[in-house]
Amino acid sequence: xxxxxxxxxxxxxxxxxxxxxxxxxxxxxxxxxxxxxxxxxxxxxxxxxxxxxxxxxxxxxxxxxxxxxxxxxxxxxxxxxxxxxxxxxxxxxxxxxxxxxxxxxxxxxxxxxxxxxxxxxxxxxxxxxxxxxxxxxxxxxxxxxxxxxxxxxxxxxxxxxxxxxxxxxxxxxxxxxxxxxxxxxxxxxxxxxxxxxxxxxxxxxxxxxxxxxxxxxxxxxxxxxxxxxxxxxxxxxxxxxxxxxxxxxxxxxxxxxxxxxxxxxxxxxxxxxxxxxxxxxxxxxxxxxxxxxxxxxxxxx
Amino acid sequence: xxxxxxxxxxxxxxxxxxxxxxxxxxxxxxxxxxxxxxxxxxxxxxxxxxxxxxxxxxxxxxxxxxxxxxxxxxxxxxxxxxxxxxxxxxxxxxxxxxxxxxxxxxxxxxxxxxxxxxxxxxxxxxxxxxxxxxxxxxxxxxxxxxxxxxxxxxxxxxxxxxxxxxxxxxxxxxxxxxxxxxxxxxxxxxxxxxxxxxxxxxxxxxxxxxxxxxxxxxxxxxxxxxxxxxxxxxxxxxxxxxxxxxxxxxxxxxxxxxxxxxxxxxxxxxxxxxxxxxxxxxxxxxxxxxxxxxxxxxxxx
Numbered sequence: 001x002x003x004x005x006x007x008x009x010x011x012x013x014x015x016x017x018x019x020x021x022x023x024x025x026x027x028x029x030x031x032x033x034x035x036x037x038x039x040x041x042x043x044x045x046x047x048x049x050x051x052x053x054x055x056x057x058x059x060x061x062x063x064x065x066x067x068x069x070x071x072x073x074x075x076x077x078x079x080x081x082x083x084x085x086x087x088x089x090x091x092x093x094x095x096x097x098x099x100x101x102x103x104x105x106x107x108x109x110x111x112x113x114x115x116x117x118x119x120x121x122x123x124x125x126x127x128x129x130x131x132x133x134x135x136x137x138x139x140x141x142x143x144x145x146x147x148x149x150x151x152x153x154x155x156x157x158x159x160x161x162x163x164x165x166x167x168x169x170x171x172x173x174x175x176x177x178x179x180x181x182x183x184x185x186x187x188x189x190x191x192x193x194x195x196x197x198x199x200x201x202x203x204x205x206x207x208x209x210x211x212x213x214x215x216x217x218x219x220x221x222x223x224x225x226x227x228x229x230x231x232x233x234x235x236x237x238x239x240x241x242x243x244x245x246x247x248x249x250x251x252x253x254x255x256x257x258x259x260x261x262x263x264x265x266x267x268x269x270x271x272x273x274x275x276x277x278x279x280x281x282x283x284x285x286x287x288x289x290x291x292x293x294x295x296x297x298x299x300x301x
Numbered sequence: 302x303x304x305x306x307x308x309x310x311x312x313x314x315x316x317x318x319x320x321x322x323x324x325x326x327x328x329x330x331x332x333x334x335x336x337x338x339x340x341x342x343x344x345x346x347x348x349x350x351x352x353x354x355x356x357x358x359x360x361x362x363x364x365x366x367x368x369x370x371x372x373x374x375x376x377x378x379x380x381x382x383x384x385x386x387x388x389x390x391x392x393x394x395x396x397x398x399x400x401x402x403x404x405x406x407x408x409x410x411x412x413x414x415x416x417x418x419x420x421x422x423x424x425x426x427x428x429x430x431x432x433x434x435x436x437x438x439x440x441x442x443x444x445x446x447x448x449x450x451x452x453x454x455x456x457x458x459x460x461x462x463x464x465x466x467x468x469x470x471x472x473x474x475x476x477x478x479x480x481x482x483x484x485x486x487x488x489x490x491x492x493x494x495x496x497x498x499x500x501x502x503x504x505x506x507x508x509x510x511x512x513x514x515x516x517x518x519x520x521x522x523x524x525x526x527x528x529x530x531x532x533x534x535x536x537x538x539x540x541x542x543x544x545x546x547x548x549x550x551x552x553x554x555x556x557x558x559x560x561x562x563x564x565x566x567x568x569x570x571x572x573x574x575x576x577x578x579x580x581x582x583x584x585x586x587x588x589x590x591x592x593x594x595x596x597x598x599x600x601x602x
Contacts, residue, residue: 113588133591180584203580207594222591224584277578279504283481283525287414290434290523290601293508297598300591 007288009259010272014295017265020211020218021298030218032065033128035078035117038110039065042129042218050089057081068118078118079105086124097123097217100160106132107176112222119176129211129218131300132173135184136223136270137202139169139192139230141248148251148278150271151236153192153243155264162264166257169228169236169246170194171267180204180224188228191243192236202228205277208269208296220300225270251280269296308589310560311573315596318566321512321519322599331519333366334429336379336418339411340366343430343519351390358382369419379419380406387425398424398518401461407433408477413523420477430512430519432601433474436485437524437571438503440470440493440531442549449552449579451572452537454493454544456565463565467558470529470537470547471495472568481505481525489529492544493537503529506578509570509597521601526571552581570597 020027020042031048033041043051043066051058051066059067072078090098100123107116108130125132139151151169155162172187174180181200188199209222230236236246249257255275258268273296275281276289283289321328321343332349334342344352344367352359352367360368373379391399401424408417409431426433440452452470456463473488475481482501489500510523531537537547550558556576559569574597576582577590584590 112591204583204590205578205580207584207591209591209595224590277506279506282505283508289505289525290413290508290510294510294598294600297595298600299595 003285006256006259007286010292011288011295013259013265013268013272014210014292017210017212017269018295018298020213020220026213026216026218030129031061033130034065034067035108036068036070038114038117040108040110040117040128040130041125041220043127044129044213044216044218046216047127050095051085054085057085075116075118079120082118082120086121095127096215097126099123104173105176106130106173116176122173126214126217126219129220131220131222133180134171134173134221134223135180135187135226136168136171136208136267137184137188137199137226137228138270138274139194139228139236140251140274141230141232143232148280149248150251150254150274151192151230152247152249152254152257153236154245154247156242156244159242164244165264165267166262167243167264167267168270169230171223171270174224184226190240192246193239194228194230194234194236198230198234199228202226206273206297208266208273209300210266210269210296210298211300221266222300223266223270225273227274251275251278255280272296304586307557307560308587311593312589312596314560314566314569315511315593318511318513318570319596319599321514321521327514327517327519331430332362334431335366335368336409337369337371339415339418341409341411341418341429341431342426342521344428345430345514345517345519347517348428351396352386355386358386376417376419380421383419383421387422396428397516398427400424405474406477407431407474417477423474427515427518427520430521432521432523434481435472435474435522435524436481436488436527437469437472437509437568438485438489438500438527438529439571439575440495440529440537441552441575442531442533444533449581450549451552451555451575452493452531453548453550453555453558454537455546455548457543457545460543465545466565466568467563468544468565468568469571470531472524472571475525485527491541493547494540495529495531495535495537499531499535500529503527507574507598509567509574510601511567511570511597511599512601522567523601524567524571526574528575552576552579556581573597 030042032039033043104122105119106122108118109116141149153167157164170187170191185199188194211220258271331343333340334344403423405423406420407423409419410417442450454468458465471488471492486500489495507526512521559572
């Protein structure tokens, strides 16, 4: 792929993954989702219309915001009341995303540094534009002569989301109340059979954050990225069936792949960040260098 | 310094360095600075008022923008016409920043990836909110036992800007038409007597970008950051007199210092980014981790 074609593909990826911030996006029509006056997400109009049927849980839209009713004044009460609404909507079957119900509780908070205000089923978070946090691991090797290769996973063809696409060696969402490193070690073990003794050597390096709209749902996500240099004689193995195969690829091949549709988009962003941090992309030869960096680290509003 | 006090100081630094983006900033009153329909900066109202005296160079404000006159239809014509205005304003002496005239030509462009539309004297760029690009080098050592220390410079007490404050081991602005790595090697040599053979080993790792308003001027800046591991037996030496001294400090001491007023603010940001990339800050113990990362990499609008 010619350099300029590659750069344009990467810019397209970053624009798509940040399309919520673009003037003219659906953001103007979304309601702020507020709990106790603090914004915790964005609710698209069609979701707000559905929620208006549950006035004991969601106050009607006011001043551009949909709020949880003030009577729901604790973590437990809020979580249970919203979960009951979501279970009803799930049974009605009109919201596609709820068919992917996972029984995974995500924390709902204004900022990562604030205490959670409630939990919400993972599959429902995009209906409320609630920020989701996860962890992604760049698993790589360095040969004796210094050549870098990266382990990539190919997602199972039966995965609900992005089946068959390339992924980081391991990744997972942060469930309510569970630490970042703890989640990393668990996902490495479950998805790639990487033993804890190796996974614990992973080093935190940055976050990759973005907000996009897809089919009327809002995805506001922050991935904590880790680098994990794997021993040359170690091979990840398929664990819980979320992955069909692992490949060890030279870094130039990986660079080519991140600009293709064969990659799950947010994983391509995590790898792009790796390529920048490890100097496989240089500002004197990549005119869009700064746009790439800024596009990988957008503020979650 | 307690962990939470340190985090709050860092957040304050990042908010100050991104204060142009905050609702209620002077951005609402600034005029877009446009050349041939492309925005290249932001002009504060008091500067726009001065420029209205030169209608052959600057078209009067229209639709929230001040434009260069269309008759100035080449790189050379635009640069010379604006320079003549700036020389006049400099002689009048009313604009403090022009007292720091440096005879350094900066490229003016809409994006770093676009061809420059003109050059402008460095000291004048903040009157027009023109994006400035520079290079900053994290010079560090790794002991045999793996302990990381960082070389910091203390700026000369006679420097025009930020005299006496802590700085990266070397840094400099990108002059029109000069490459990033070339500038790095030159600044390493001139400021810190780091020979080219060592400086060339510096590795590009990211950009740090921010836009702030200070005393009615707009600073939109992007620093290309490089990591340079220095040999344990190498000592930077004062070169061109921009620096009074160099210190090699343990990384924990450096971490403490970035949260103090003893650091030039944008250099503190470059070091903060180093601390994150090198895992001296971790997401499980630093609740503001994601806010730090996002605050270091704002889009230049």
